[in-house]
Amino acid sequence: MTEPPPKPTREIAPYELRAASEVDEQDIERLYDEVFGPGRFAKTAERLREGNQRIEAACFVASDAGGLVGSVQFWPLMIGGRPGGVLLGPLGIAPRRRGDGIAFKLMEAGIAVCAERGDLAVILVGDEPYYARAGFAKTEAGRFQMPGPVDERRILVRELNAKAGSLNGALSVPRATRRTS
Secondary structure, eight states, rough: OOOOOOOOOOOOOEEEEEEEOOOGGGHHHHHHHHHGHHHGGGSGGGGTTTTTTOOGGGGGGETTTTTEEEEEEEEEEEEEEEEEEEEEEEEOOGGGGGGHHHHHHHHHHHHHHHHHHTOOOEESSSSSHHHGGGGGGEEESSSEEEEEEEGGEEEEEOOOOOGGGGHHHHOOGGGGGOOOO
């Protein structure tokens, strides 16, 4: 019996992955506006970014010949009053580059930094079938409480350390990282 011919692979246009910097800020905001629209500021996860400071070393962007095509940000969290948590998001990919695997490369780069820092767990609000490919799983009901309404089935976690299993409780912004401006 002969083997079926291999499926043709789609060629992925080149792109560069690098640490985000201040010069990227306007392009990042434009990308997030394009991807999420103005409603992004009304989401419950945004309450965990307000007054917080990004983990700059874990924030990455992707660009190609046409400009910025992806961005991911990570934010420190207190979980039940304890440090060690990180919020992933927003993660935005330009519509013209969706399906190229850029989102997973961005996430993995940031998660690697969080693991090196000693963070215990990365949490996000999203679709499990998509994020499961990056090692995220649903949490048990009631494990984490967001500062506002959220579908608990969409709270996902990727534990980075064996100690992460003991984390549970309300998610909040660490006092030491609050912006004062």
